[in-house]
Amino acid sequence: MTTPDVVETTVADDDATLPDWSSAWDDALRSVELDVDRAELLIRAMHAGEEPSEGLPAHDWVAPAALGQVPHEFAERARVLLQRQLDVSERLAEAMIHARSRRRALGKFDPAERPPVFIDQAV
Template identity: 35%
Template sequence: MTSPPDGWDTAWVAALEAMELEADEVEQLLRHRDVLETAPVTPVTFTPPDGLGPLPLALADRARRLVQRQLDLSRELTIAMAGNRQQARLVGRLHREAVDSVPVFLDNRS
């Protein structure tokens, strides 16, 4: 059995930390999505380092928790996007009704 290359654990720890920071940013966006409408959002993308190799066994639990956290965030993002689409449809419908409506006046003074 060959031993892992030098820095193998360190590279994995750094990769997991980067993924956790990305998850933190997504959580912040979800938590503050109503006030961030006017704030610029810089997309965050994680790119795994080349030649990372297999996950060290000592980091398996941390990686499992991170995967579950990402799945939970993905579910929350899906719900938030569906809500945004629903609101956009409602606003569009209200706007169309306001534009298409013709004012009608009825004089009941007879």
């Protein structure tokens, strides 16, 4: 992935659309930050052997339309978020590899021919 494009805003850009543009970028970044937060919680829960508290997302992520380049005021936030996304992606890929390896190892065990029987008897 590449770093986000950044656009400098100037006084000449001070028109009625600028606050909406800034607000739209803030909303878009906040949405992605929440998704990364959820992914980080999921990874922590998996490593702790816990069941995830949340299910899968209700919908696929859809890129916001017509936002244009990242405003300068959000550039550092976007860079940090991009790095978090890359880190989470790497950790998820590693978790998938480990899960696949464990699944293969478990598949090598012979299934029991019949279920074990336990007898409760005083000795």
